[in-house]
Amino acid sequence: MREFGLIGRTLRHSFSQTYFTQKFQNLNLEDCQYELFELPTVDELPALLSKHPNLCGLNVTIPYKEKVWPYLTKVAPSAARVGAINTIQFTRDGRLIGHNTDMIGFRDSVRGFLPPDFAGRALILGSGGGSKAVEVALRDLGIGFWVVSRNPLGQGLTYDELTPEIMREHPLLINTTPLGTFPDEHECPPIPYDTLTSQHYLYDLIYNPRETEFMKRGLAVGAQAKNGFEMLCIQAEEAWKIWNTERGNEGEQ
Incomplete structure (x- = not known):
């Protein structure tokens, strides 16, 4: 199972899970699922990653778009230019690369x-x-x-x-x-x-x-x-492109 998700403090307003679940159904991707991960603090991200070893990509929302930076292996030029991260790419060798598709x-x-x-x-x-x-x-x-x-x-x-x-x-x-x-x-x-x-x-x-x-x-x-x-739709599609590059390739948007 390929797992994707959204991290933030409060996510009851989010349509991301609905959006990606519908996308997976339309593409007949039965091996993909998208979850909402509410984190009281960004410090809980490492524990989340340990608990979900099948994660292949994450979106990031308020208030962690800037706070997530120290937990990444690298930031792509898009995130460096903006100074905030809303998409995390998981590479095949276990690195976490921050992007910005917002x-x-x-x-x-x-x-x-x-x-x-x-x-x-x-x-x-x-x-x-x-x-x-x-x-x-x-x-x-x-x-x-x-x-x-x-x-x-x-x-x-x-x-x-x-x-x-x-x-x-x-x-x-x-x-x-x-x-x-x-x-x-x-x-x-x-x-x-x-x-x-x-x-x-x-x-x-x-x-x-x-x-x-x-x-x-x-x-x-x-x-x-x-x-x-x-x-939301445009940035989600850009995130999907990033997650579906060769997982060892640090593709940039």
Whole structure:
């Protein structure tokens, strides 16, 4: 049996198991299964690996995309560039190689969401592992941005600094925080929603619920909004490619 799975602290919101289970059924892969592994701390990863010797690949989600780094043998260029890991490849000789497919997932998804002539800037809400993937993707797309968080580091902004002018100059808003994830669907990032207009584009990395409070507030004023389900699908397919390279080959995306 080839075993795959997702590690994170709380996984009841995740569709990854459903996604891959359906994929295995569609491909008639009866020797594959996908499990959810909730870890109270990332320190429990070695014990998980010992308990599941048939693991062939793992996805990584909040809050371990950065914390998992010390447990890996090597990081691929994609993960090194982003500074966060969401996919772990198991090689034939027992090494664990960290990759990042979130960047590809977001880049390809947001490219289809924005109009071809989009020339505005973006506000990235949150500064965790998902935010880092979004930063790299926006650089690839030539879109300038500010990172917004409660306690920003470096040249970021706080939520309190989001003036009407800044909101107007940054029509693309990307929520990379967990605020609004099932079951806490009433939550949302603390931005000045009264400054949103029909010219804004709201992208939420959350996909459960399908329509977050963040998205609802944008849609209410005629803005465009999109959740992270397409990003999930794209990054999952990229992870599947990595897991199915020759297990001794450190294939890179």
